[in-house]
Amino acid sequence: MSSTTPSLTDRLRRSNAFISVLAIFASFVVGGILIAITDEKTASSASYFFARPLDTLAAAWDAAASSYAAMFRGAVFNYDAGTFAAMIKPLTETLTYATPLLTASLGVAVAFRAGLFNIGAQGQIILGAIFATWIGFTLDLAWPVHLLIVVIGSILGGALWGGIVGWIKARTGAHEVILTIMLNYVALNLVGYLLSTPALQRPGSTNPVSPRMHESAMYPELLGPDFRLHAGFLVALAATAFVWWLMNRSTLGFEIKAVGSNHHAARTAGINTFKVTVLAMVIAGAMAGLAGAAQVNGTERFLTESVAASIGFDAITVALLGRSNPIGVFFASLLFGAFRAGGGAMQIATGTPIDIVLVVQSLIVLFIAAPPLVRSMFGLGQRKRKKPKAPVAVAATTGGGEK
Structure with missing residues (x-):
């Protein structure tokens, strides 16, 4: 048997x-x-x-x-370094690069689960960075209140940009790929324009850069001034846990997966597909907006036109590699952070x-x-499955067979 x-x-x-x-x-x-x-x-x-x-x-x-x-x-680990701090610094650089990539990739993954191909993380990062920057240098509040408002502002900026796509998609049926591509261009040109006006341009500078963030708006350093790793990494870990809970334990997560699997069947089952589509893109944008805060309030300390770099497009790759699973996205982000941190070292050391x-x-x-x-x-x-043998039919005949 x-x-x-x-x-x-x-x-x-x-x-x-x-x-x-x-x-x-x-x-x-x-x-x-x-x-x-x-x-x-x-x-x-x-x-x-x-x-x-x-x-x-x-x-x-x-x-x-x-x-x-x-x-x-x-x-990962520089075994040729002379001190322990120098040995582990490469790992901290990997985590630093992975921080904005992780939250942006989570946003792309949430949209993928809803059946939406969100390639607009680039624009959502930029909007989150714009909101975070303006709050970071205009307000003068005590830490951590100032930092908290900055983080909330970055979430709102990204959520707004993602929500626009979700609303238009749900209302008119316009393709989200076209919408996100166009909004990426809008965001890129918007930040370029704002950095040439008194709204965001650094006073006395002719370069398109913003004023520096107040210290009260910055993510604190986790390992001291010799390392760039900041508390934004902890926020990214919390975002990973939130998205995992959302997708696996919440009613909204179930609805998102249902809509992504079969939009028409979900609507027939009584799911409000309009609401789910909008909320999925709002959450996706919010996660990408966190990446903007990690950039301007964690590593760069001011806003430039290249604040999003290639993070938004790398996030698509990471979400695909992680198969839209928050845990998989986390490890894929670490891998791509390692590529970013180790690529330069490889070129310098070996050419x-x-x-x-x-x-x-x-x-x-x-x-x-x-x-x-x-x-x-x-x-x-x-493997080819073995075909089951056909049952042998025994027919009773009036004159045949042994008695």
């Missing part, structure tokens, strides 16, 4: 987390090959490959291994182009988007 319990291999085939790990591993392997191809020593030894092939293979391995080791030292990091990130997205490809690469293709 055969057991119906799936084997370990079957469970691995069905595990999204395991497929994601394999996708990351495959991306690093391909990245290592590209590093080896662009390495001068490897290219030199390849000229006599057929005479001494091991020289080429050893040079390729050294190039890839040294590059990834340099990335590790720049992103490896930092573009290799972007290639690895792109490959991760490619492999995540094609799970069957990853399964086939690692021999985890779906």
Whole structure:
């Protein structure tokens, strides 16, 4: 009698987390090959490959291994440093880079769960940063009241920008991709304009930068002045816990997932799809707005036109890698924060182009988007199920058979 319990291999085939790990591993392997191809020593030894092939293979391995080791030292732990503080500083830089990316990615993930492709995190970050900046240098309040109002302001700014998309989408059916792209451009040009007016431009400066934030509006440093890691990371952790609770324990989270799975069925079941669509984008914008506060009130201390950098678009990749699961998004944000922190160290130490990091990130997205490809690469293709044997029909005949 055969057991119906799936084997370990079957469970691995069905595990999204395991497929994601394999996708990351495959991306690093391909990245290592590209590093080896662009390495001068490897290219030199390849000229006599057929005479001494091991020289080429050893040079390729050294190039890839040294590059990834340099990335590790720049992103996780610098074992060559002389002090413990210097050893752990790379990890704190990874967490610092991951902080705004985490909250922005949570916003994208919430929208994904609602069936909305939110690529407007860039504009939502900018609006959150504008609100946070204006409150941060115009008000003169005591800490932590001032910081709390700044954080609330950034949430409101992002929520406003996301809510506009949600309302138009729910009211008119306009596609959210077009809406978010257009609002990204509006936000980018809006911050550029405001930074050239007395509203936000630093007095006496001709550059498009805002005044510095008051100290009472800044996130406190978690590990002292020698590290950039600030309390915004704790806020990001709290946001992760909130989104997990929202999506897995709340009625609204259930409705968001229902609308994302089947909009028409959800409406037939009595769910107010208009409300859910608007609220999903409001929450998505609010999470991205927190990223704006982390930028201007955590690391940069003032507003510039490039405040959002590439965070909004990286957030889409992180949300896809984390499969819109808050826990998965958290670890994916750490990974991309490590890429950001370690990429520069890798280039400085080994001369490896930092573009290799972007290639690895792109490959991760490619492999995540094609799970069957990853399964086939690692021999985890779906097993063919054995067809059950047809039952033998025994027909009773009047004159046949033994008695």
